[in-house]
Amino acid sequence: MSSQIAILIAVLLFPGGLFALALGLGLKGADRRIAARLQGRVGPPLVQPFLDLVKLAFKRTMVPTTAHDLVFLGAPLIGVVSMLVAAALVPISGVYSPAPALGNLLVLIYLLLVPAVVLMLAGSSSSSPYGAIGFSREMALMMAYEAPLVLIVAAVAVRTGMAQGHWVTFSLTEIVEYQRTHGLFLLDPVMWPAVAAFGFFYPANLGIVPFDIPEAETEVLEGPLLEYSGPALGLFKIMSALKAVVVIGLDIALFMPLPLDGVPAFLGWVVEMVVLMVAGVTVLRISMGRMRIDQAFVFFLRWPLLLAAASLAVVVV
Amino acid sequence: MTTTSIADPMSPATTTIPVGPLHVALEEPMYFRIDISGERVAHVGINAGHVHRGIEYLATKRTLIQNVVLTERICSLCSNSHPEAFAMAAEEIGGIEVPERGKYLRVIAAEVKRVASHLFNVAILAHLVGYDALFMHVMQVREIAQDLKEGVFGNRMDLGAICIGGARYDLDEETTALLRSSLDKLEPEIAEIEKTYRTNGSILRRTRDVGVLANSDAIACGVVGPVARASGVDYDVRREAPYHVYDRMPVEVKTRQDGDVWSRAMIRLHEARNAISIIRRCLDTLPTGPVNVGEKPDVPAGRAVARSEAPRGELIYFLKTGDSEQPERLKWRVPSFMNWDALTFMMRDAKVADIAIIVNSIDPCVSCTER
Numbered sequence: 001m002s003s004q005i006a007i008l009i010a011v012l013l014f015p016g017g018l019f020a021l022a023l024g025l026g027l028k029g030a031d032r033r034i035a036a037r038l039q040g041r042v043g044p045p046l047v048q049p050f051l052d053l054v055k056l057a058f059k060r061t062m063v064p065t066t067a068h069d070l071v072f073l074g075a076p077l078i079g080v081v082s083m084l085v086a087a088a089l090v091p092i093s094g095v096y097s098p099a100p101a102l103g104n105l106l107v108l109i110y111l112l113l114v115p116a117v118v119l120m121l122a123g124s125s126s127s128s129p130y131g132a133i134g135f136s137r138e139m140a141l142m143m144a145y146e147a148p149l150v151l152i153v154a155a156v157a158v159r160t161g162m163a164q165g166h167w168v169t170f171s172l173t174e175i176v177e178y179q180r181t182h183g184l185f186l187l188d189p190v191m192w193p194a195v196a197a198f199g200f201f202y203p204a205n206l207g208i209v210p211f212d213i214p215e216a217e218t219e220v221l222e223g224p225l226l227e228y229s230g231p232a233l234g235l236f237k238i239m240s241a242l243k244a245v246v247v248i249g250l251d252i253a254l255f256m257p258l259p260l261d262g263v264p265a266f267l268g269w270v271v272e273m274v275v276l277m278v279a280g281v282t283v284l285r286i287s288m289g290r291m292r293i294d295q296a297f298v299f300f301l302r303w304p305l306l307l308a309a310a311s312l313a314v315v316v317v
Numbered sequence: 318m319t320t321t322s323i324a325d326p327m328s329p330a331t332t333t334i335p336v337g338p339l340h341v342a343l344e345e346p347m348y349f350r351i352d353i354s355g356e357r358v359a360h361v362g363i364n365a366g367h368v369h370r371g372i373e374y375l376a377t378k379r380t381l382i383q384n385v386v387l388t389e390r391i392c393s394l395c396s397n398s399h400p401e402a403f404a405m406a407a408e409e410i411g412g413i414e415v416p417e418r419g420k421y422l423r424v425i426a427a428e429v430k431r432v433a434s435h436l437f438n439v440a441i442l443a444h445l446v447g448y449d450a451l452f453m454h455v456m457q458v459r460e461i462a463q464d465l466k467e468g469v470f471g472n473r474m475d476l477g478a479i480c481i482g483g484a485r486y487d488l489d490e491e492t493t494a495l496l497r498s499s500l501d502k503l504e505p506e507i508a509e510i511e512k513t514y515r516t517n518g519s520i521l522r523r524t525r526d527v528g529v530l531a532n533s534d535a536i537a538c539g540v541v542g543p544v545a546r547a548s549g550v551d552y553d554v555r556r557e558a559p560y561h562v563y564d565r566m567p568v569e570v571k572t573r574q575d576g577d578v579w580s581r582a583m584i585r586l587h588e589a590r591n592a593i594s595i596i597r598r599c600l601d602t603l604p605t606g607p608v609n610v611g612e613k614p615d616v617p618a619g620r621a622v623a624r625s626e627a628p629r630g631e632l633i634y635f636l637k638t639g640d641s642e643q644p645e646r647l648k649w650r651v652p653s654f655m656n657w658d659a660l661t662f663m664m665r666d667a668k669v670a671d672i673a674i675i676v677n678s679i680d681p682c683v684s685c686t687e688r
Binding site: 038039040041129130132133136137209210213216221229274285287288290291292293294295 | 353
């Protein structure tokens with residue numbers, strides 16, 4: 001009974017739920033603020049993403065008459081729930097490790113793809129032609145970054161598993177524990193290609209420039225999100241904020257969990273979050289333009305795939 | 318509103334998507350009915366007429382002097398070219414000789430507008446490829462030109478620099494110094510922007526070999542301005558039929574052969590830089606004397622055609638005057654009207670992602686075209 005309550009707390013309060021949402025929105029606010037400063041603008045206040053959500057909460061959700069109501073309104077809910085569970089699956093070194101009953105790395109990988117699927121559902125159910133283009137782009141992009149992601153995760157899982165005498169381990173807790181005692185994978189040259197490949201994966205998964213192709217505002221007017229308004233759009237914003245925490249949290253768990261305990265560990269984790277957000281998202285997105293979907297597809301099949309495969313090959317051999 | 322059919326995006330059949338009349342990537346209302354199959358454009362239908370304001374009719378209800386003000390308000394980005402060509406037509410009818418200093422001042426006003434207009438277009442290109450940091454930077458550089466306009470002419474968009482018979486403003490020591498110092502600031506910045514557009518991967522990836530207009534198609538469509546010059550058509554009114562004092566100015570007409578979006582942007586950046594040399598030459602050789610022929614020069618009955626090189630290309634004005642103070646007919650042909658049809662050629666087999674970039678590359682001025 002108590003373990004179920006612990007899981008509920010993990011999903012709804014900490015480290016998932018409210019905490020992850022607040023952190024995600026804070027990261028988004030920092031991203032917008034810093035991007036603005038780098039571009040010579042003043043930028044919105046840090047709490048702007050919160051204010052946006054409050055505003056959306058008080059608006060009406062318009063459903064297009066030609067849309068499939070159930071899918072149209074259900075899609076954002078599925079997205080948010082999947083990300084809530086995913087956030088509870090990400091361990092924080094020295095602070096929190098997910099209950100085995102909740103799931104492991106494999107479950108997390110599948111959950112990470114749910115937002116993309118949800119966006120595809122949203123795009124196709126909205127009956128907007130822009131949504132349809134967004135759908136096909138989201139699908140192509142997902143197929144492009146999926147393969148490198150699997151290879152990256154396999155490299156980490158096999159590396160940890162082999163070091164512990166069995167083939168692979170899909171327990172994030174074990175992966176974090178191994179690094180705490182044997183040194184971070186970030187400092188292991190064998191894993192560097194995988195770290196780099198993950199660096200390409202997360203802007204694509206988070207949908208930011210240069211990989212914001214499915215939602216490209218100047219091309220397809222936010223694509224799948226075009227027809228959304230009010231609380232339903234707010235749910236998508238919540239989903240995207242949670243996703244930022246999950247993806248960056250996964251990056252930290254896979255490659256750089258700090259060997260600390262208690263409050264310093266928690267603070268260190270937050271700092272890592274912010275640094276990765278600024279370095280991997282903010283700086284990247286303001287220093288590049290958008291790729292075309294065919295260019296992004298070829299790019300992913302070339303570099304990240306190759307890098308991830310290289311790490312895996314070295315680890316296995 | 319045209320009905321849009323919703324097809325399965327994975328099916329090979331075409332889907333129709335509306336681009337415009339309200340679209341974030343279009344600065345002005347245009348409507349493109351685009352049939353796509355997957356990400357490829359199969360057919361483009363262009364529809365105009367959303368912002369018709371009846372200005373040609375209005376012009377026949379106003380006096381010639383009032384029309385100088387009216388024509389300036391046809392469009393904001395080429396706001397100097399319209400009254401310029403209109404005044405040239407009126408002067409042609411009245412046989413009015415513009416004083417030398419007035420001609421120089423007109424060239425300065427025209428070239429300042431050219432710098433601001435070209436920088437604006439190039440900035441929007443960066444925005445469309447999602448490179449917002451570059452967009453902000455180019456717009457900041459353009460801000461120097463905007464401040465210059467505000468300082469010298471008193472306005473940031475409509476300069477009010479033209480009157481029939483000359484220029485309506487004059488330069489004194491203070492404004493000349495402001496002009497010179499602004500040009501000194503602008504020139505290295507534009508050279509830097511040119512270098513960025515020539516070398517930056519994000520820009521090149523999205524603009525090279527995109528929206529290609531072959532030389533033969535360019536001639537067939539009769540395109541003008543930077544669009545023509547990027548497709549190898551060596552034509553610039555400032556050189557072919559020099560007006561004001563352009564025959565004494567260092568006008569460099571640069572052409573490129575590729576005819577893609579990138580070439581058009583590079584032509585614009587080059588012209589912006591060239592405009593600075595032209596303004597400098599004007600300031601160096603500016604003669605003294607009156608700037609115009611006086612308040613209300615006499616324009617008798619008659620008809621005339623005048624043309625000038627607006628930032629977007631050749632602008633032609635036809636003016637027919639009668640016995641009254643109002644013109645009997647005022648008609649103009651704007652560069653965007655000529656470049657419009659070439660879009661069909663440029664969008665052949667384009668990707669959906671490139672539509673906005675291609676449209677922007679002709680620097681469409683809808684308020685000129687649909688007056």
